[in-house]
Amino acid sequence: MEKFGKSQSFKRSEDVRFLTGHGRYVDDIAPDGALHAILLRSPVAHATITTLDVSEAREAPGVHLVLTVDDLLAAGMDVRMDGAVLTNRDGSKAADPERPMLARGKLRHVGEPVALVVAETIDQARDAAELIELDYDELPAHVELAPGGETIHPEAPDNRAFDWGMGDEAATAAAFEAAARTVRLEVGDNRVIVNAMEGRGCYAEWDGARIHVAFNGQGVWDMKSELAHAMGLDEGAVRITNPDVGGGFGMKAASYPEYFCVAQAARVLGRPVRWMSERTEGMLSDHAGRDLVTMAELAFDADNRITGYRIHTICNLGAYNSGFGQPIQTQLFSKVLTGTYDIPAACMRVEGIYTNTTQVDAYRGAGRPEAIYVLERVMDRAARELGLDPSELRRINFIKDFPYTTPTGETYDVGDFPRVLDHAIADADVAGFAARRAESEAQGKLRGLGLCFYIESILGDPAEDVKVAFTEDGGATIYVGTQSNGQGHETVFAKFLSDQTGIPFEKIGFVQGDSDLIARGGGTGGSRSVTTQANVTLACVNQMVEGFSTFLAEEMGVDAGAVAFDDERFRAEGSNLTPTMLEVADMARAKGREDLLTWAARDRIEARSYPNGAHFAEVEIDRETGVAEVVKYTVVDDFGNLINPMLAEGQVHGGVAQGLGQALCERVVFDEDGQLLSATFMDYAMPRADDVPFIRFDVEPVPSTGNPMGMKGCGEAGTVGALAAVSNAVQDALWPLGVKQVDMPFTPMRLWNLMQGAPMA
Ligand code: SMO
The missing domain is CATH 3.90.1170.50 (Aldehyde oxidase/xanthine dehydrogenase, a/b hammerhead)
Known part of the structure; x- marks a missing residue:
């Protein structure tokens, strides 16, 4: 790998358009x-x-x-x-x-x-x-997340769409038989709009x-x-x-x-x-997100090592199979079933239920946030029951040798989870928590600290396309197969091309989202865009450099091998010509070499990448009102190499905010007739600016070996980490009161009731 994206944090050029009302929606x-x-x-x-x-x-x-x-x-x-x-x-x-x-x-x-x-x-x-x-x-409407009730489709008389499984059930059962300790927790994951x-x-x-x-x-x-x-x-x-x-x-x-x-x-x-x-x-x-309930069980040996993990999930599909509805809580969930832990035996069973509600489908992370949420909740419970510090239990069980193949068949290429966790413990000042808790208590507030150590699984599929065309006006246009939904692709991909070719950023045009202009492409999803698009762009640039070098060698009368490109200029021994790429394109145009003016590539990354990281949340709960406030939030991520750290941080902020929304306030309510009671913003609480704390963000990169730039996707990770971090913090705050079952969303009423000793409602 000769070239790596040199970009540092670089402001988004599209924001001027968006912020001044010139977006073209x-x-x-x-x-x-x-x-x-x-x-x-x-x-x-x-x-x-x-x-x-x-x-x-x-x-x-x-x-x-x-x-x-x-x-x-x-x-x-x-x-x-x-x-x-x-x-x-x-x-x-x-x-x-x-x-x-x-x-x-x-x-x-x-x-x-x-x-x-x-x-x-x-x-x-x-x-x-x-x-x-x-x-x-x-x-009669069937709205309960359970089989049975009035049949919605004759193809599923008991409203059970599927009963799916993965992993070795017998080996897992044997691990539970032989366990020194077992831990169980039922974990609900609320529907969100x-x-x-x-x-x-x-x-x-x-x-x-x-x-x-x-x-x-x-x-x-x-x-x-x-x-x-x-x-x-x-x-x-x-x-x-x-x-x-x-x-x-x-x-x-x-x-x-x-x-x-x-x-x-x-x-x-x-x-x-x-x-x-x-x-x-x-x-x-619109397809909704999450909406599942899971019984999770962990088996431990006498040294607090996990020997088995099994889950049984019931998930809501809504009224019909939508695009990815069935694979979300099954195949995609399975990608990170066992998280960052070395678990020799694991299995999962998932039943999908039709209900008379809107379809449930992909939502930021699509199965991985759900899987990590369950695992990190039950890990937290296990730490309590085993009498261990939550970080310590994780450290004991972290995967240490790579590549590592999980019981569900994923092969993690690299990782250094202890290093990421240590960094986060320092950044979050875990050592100072006891003093902060005492301070909160002095003000009549409960305080809790919650950790989530997540891992993501980012696919290289499908193959991605790019086209670069040199334009008459002396610039170039990049056509990409991915699709920005607001993440800043226009800046990132043009800047990447600029860094690789020396073409000034402001001379690069950007085209996405037109099936007439690009042969194919994968769009945006699964945190794939930067890795796949940069990968294929790099392949395209390599072709351009080779093609232009051959052309220049002929022009200069030197051997093809004598021409080199240093990301800015072509140079050849024995010639004082040092043209830039745009200048070579002009020369080619002058010579009628149209074939050198448009370049296209398609490439697929074979391996997945595995971003991972630690989120620490601190929550204060007002004992008088039940209001929970996230007062401190720390993230340390291993995203591998980053092209634009500022934009990656922005993705983490947005992802965490989205996770906080689900954890603190978003609640979808259907009545028994299947009427949506939370169908306006008067009834459905989205997180607001004052719900989101300052987020401390840092990285601890371990470059992926699965793609030439050592990148790992970062678009969904914030959401994946936030759910369990906040929930574990709320559980930590309430544990001293004897509250042992908490489920999102942590609305004031729910928390107030729990503090009065009422069961979860
Ligand atoms: S939920 Mo995403 O993979 O668009």
Whole structure:
């Protein structure tokens, strides 16, 4: 590895645009004259449709079109939404019921799309939607996170979508038989509504031959193939774009029914059609996160070494299989099941349950935060029961020899967990905690300290693409296959190219999110973008250097091997020409060498990378009010080599804030009829600025050996660490009162009740 990204912290160039209101979000760029679409959504959680009559709505003023599922079917569309399906423990296939783009005979959750109304104005569309006659026979709603209840899909009579497992059950059972001590803890992981700052939206236009759908997603390529399939078009007749996106967090990774319906409306009408979600609509129809409960058990030998770990999880899928719904708490969870510990035997069993609620899918970390949350909660409990300091128990059990293959088949390449933990213990001033606790107590407050030591698993899939084109105006444009959702890709990837090639940053243009301009790409997700995009960009730069060197050698009349590039200039022994890359591109253009002006590469990173780190949270709980405040927060991460430390720190801040939200205040409440009671920001508490403490952040890098730059993903890690750190701190604060069961969110009422000796409610 000759070149490494030299970047230091470098401010985001896109922020000027964003902060001055010049972002180009999907709702800003819908074509003039686009018609407006509104969804009629199910008002009930479970029912059989008896009448769906849209005739009056079709005649309403300004209305151009009303689509029901029958209209989509009559147009020859495949109305079945894609969703990954698992194989059960017994080898059978998990339930795979149809999720139709618009309700087909039954209603299965409040907010399920039933009909699309397209009108000249949004108010006309709304008024017309009121004229749709939707009658139904209500059925009992199944909202409990348990099998049984009224059947939602005939394919899953007891509402159990799958019963999935991994690991060696017999070996784990044997470890428990032989254990000196065992520890059990039931851990709930509350549902959250993602609430990206920008709601979901799209517009579509049809020119008679091709469909263009712009939507605010995490990548364009899955949508391109799914839309081509659904509409019966060649992929060449589909263009998908993602403009600026105001937060995705996994929630925007999957495709949604609205995009297909709006595309079909544009095709039928031959006019552009736009749709933008409202906040409550999003709370009812955006895929939610988490929503699982796990029984976790650890077996220890007499030396406090873990000999076995097993979990049994029940997870909520909502009403249908959504894009990644089934793999989240199963396959993705399994990637870090045993965390940073050397555990010889482990196994997991996960049952997925359908309920009459909105689908649950990927949310920042997608399975890994859930896995680490469970493990770090039960590790904390074990430390209490074994009478050990939480850091000490972890240190005893850390994996020390690498590469290390876990019981679920992951091979960690490198790591130095004791070094990361030591750094965090120092930064968090753990030694001073007892004095701080005494100070809090003097003010009538309980204080707790919580540790989470997390590990992440970052995939190199799918292959990533890049294109670099030298432009007539003497600059270059980089086309990337990843997709910024606000993380700063525009700055990072242009700066990386600049550092590798010497092309001035301000002469580099940036293009993302257009399926017509880049061959393929993986979008954003799984903390993959920087590692995969930088990796392929480096491969592309290497090709450019080689191609330009050969060209220059011919021009200079020297051997090809005599030309060298030092990241700024080409030099050759025996020539005083020292052109920059832009100058060589100009020379090539002057010679008519168009072949040297556009470069493209695709590369896949074979290995995963394993970012890890320690989070220490300190929480104060007011005994009078039950209010919990995170008063001190420390993070030390091993992200390997960083391209832009400031942006990585920003990702950690955001991730921690998102974790604090789930831990402290976010609570989704469905009533027994499946009505969402927390469907506005009056009822659903997002974290606010004063909920987020100053976060001390530092790194302790151990470069990954799995990719040429030694990088490890950093986008989701903050969330992964925050949940258990805060929860363990709350548990630590309440333990002296005899409280032994605490689950997020730690709302004032819940904590106040616990302090009065009431059971968890
Ligand atoms: S939850 Mo993320 O987009 O992997």
